[in-house]
Amino acid sequence: MMNSLIPIFVILPLATAFLIMILGKFIKGFQKVITPLVLLFLTVLSFYCLLNNHSNSFTYTIGGWEPINNIPIAIHLVMDGFTLILLVIISLIGFLASFYSISYIAKFTSENNFYALLCLMITGMNGVVLSGDLFNLFVFLEIAVIASYALVAFGTEKNELEASFKYQILGGIASFIILFAIALIYWRTKTLNIADISVLLLTTEQNTFDVFVQILLISGFGLKAAMIPFHAWLPDAHSSAPSPISAMLSGVLIKAVGIYVIIRLFFNMFIASEEISILIITLGTLSMVIGVLLAIGQWDIKRLLAYHSISQMGYVILSVGIGLLLMARGTKPTVAALAIAGGLFHMVNHAVFKGLLFLNAGAIEHRINTRNLKEMGGLSQEMPATSATSLVASMSISGIPPFNGFFSKLIIIIAAVQAKFYLLAFLAVFVSIITLASFMKFQRYAFFNKKEYNTNQKIKEVPFPMIFSMAIMGILCLVFSLLAFPDIRDQILGPAVDVLMNAGQYTQTIIGM
């Protein structure tokens, strides 16, 4: 039953994208209705799968080609705990962003293209997280990022085009590095199935060739995830895109095509090694610290939020890296589990609050047509809903209880202390404080100072679809704090942590050995 549900996550948004291109020209308003409906359905479906999943993995062989002598032939789609968490946030943020777009995108022409590209991007991301085959993963990744290149340039003004060109050049280099790494892996193992590769790597001795491939993969997917030495494209691209798309890019895309793949490959495919995990921890720490230091001087709201995305992703990578290092050393499995759970928890939280912050920025831009903090002020009077939700998101991102960001950061810091990385724990606290300062600046200049913009008409609150999306996300910021309770955390995040901790179990469900 669950197995045959898996391809729906890829087929449905793909069909919707082309249906919009065909029927959208003839039926007015078709695209506005169908996209949120389809994404709502996917959200419900993924929640259903998440709640009914008792740490099982489901696999699906495309074309019905079953493995012969334990050698997988078909392309496998795999749905386990870790995938399900990603599926839930992709569909959820996708639904809210598309609902928000109903009023936001009305000022642009060619709405059909916008919704079709959004559906394609979701197809790509769902495919990446479901795929159990390296090359298939690459193809879905390209579908997602090519759609995002077009969406970044959607405004077709100077800045958007320049950002999109920069993004495409760096994204293109990343793609070739990834393809090169996949070719090297194929050369060594003569297979592309992730589970099969992991079995072959276990039985053969690790050499420098493997380390080279791992470094290539870290740089390739690090470019896609905008870790610090590779971050140059992110602030431009994420701040130039239309706001719902910024929410999708920052909230979901860099996780699905960057962080998810790194975590999946280094936990489930390669054998954990100390050097690589120290490299991952270093990249995470650098992203965390430098990202926030670059953010604090920004006056463009969306650029500020984009730099914070780098910094918050640093938390996730750092925490997961600590888990990987402890696994490589083979000590303290409970602390490793806690660190991984903290990283995944923060990833989910970041999707919600960063999505909400970008939607807030979009609402402000929708009304007063500026992104510069110095030209705003006093908006809490005119736009109470935007102000309130943005306050919730700001408190959440800077780690103030009882919002979700506090609990995930707390878990990460506890895990770092228990693993005796006191410096990293201190840095995490320090970055959190700077984040708080930066968001106090955002709140003060945008909502509480005196008016700096000059306009004749009165500023109104944004239309209902935008308020609805922002309110739901604000509520989710509170609801996700429930994951801090160990029982609920084990129920939701437990299966994901299990999958990552036991590489053997992952291979067993796919190729049955």
Added chain:
Amino acid sequence: MKGMSIIVKKVTQLLSGIIFLYGIYIITHGHLTPGGGFAGGAIIAGAYILLILAFGSDTIKLKNIEKGSSLTESLAIFIVLLLAVLAFFLGSKIFFANYLPKGQLGEIISAGVIPLYNIFIGIEVAAAIITIFLALIIFKEEITK
């Protein structure tokens, strides 16, 4: 966009039909020989592009062709998707399953649904490449104007 000289026009007239037929051959023999939907589609698109380049056309007409080709593209890829989803409902519950009779190896009508996929992917690729080409040409025309 202006057309080219009479020699180019005549040669193109003679060649484009043959190129088009060759594209169709590559598509329909996709399951037997190297090639298939993508290669054949690219060849068919090449025949069209040759004609447009040789004879030239005004921007309004190009825009009309572009609308048609982009619609064709979406329709063709949608049909491919439908063919794949159809397998889901025909007994097997497996996406992309081959539900038609396989036939004899080496025959032109064999290999189940694969020739159908090839044909529609060929149409899709041809339409997509023509759309890309026309979009770039229309951009250029608008700049020079």
Added chain:
Amino acid sequence: MIVYILCFILFLVGLYGLITRRNLIKIVISLSIMEFSVFLFLVIIGYIDSGIAPIVDLKETNQIYVDPLPQAMVLTAIVIGLATTAMLLAIAIRLYRKYKTFDIREINNLRG
């Protein structure tokens, strides 16, 4: 071995062009060169000495074929490369319309 080295040199040629050229179109061309060096590498790793094209022939049973999987991968990757290049060129033309130049030194609105 020499083919792998040539492949790598092709990659470096592309990288050199990407870093030193100032023209948007030349950057796109350099990116394509890099792309195709990777494709070439993919095809080369599937090559088997004295292997023939992987088309099933019922008469010859003990035939050695080259590995068809990298070839399928390269075809797919070429399609992706086509999409990327088309997208890049479209953006480059749009940029030309806004800035009246292809020179990246003059296209520098975004900083910081």
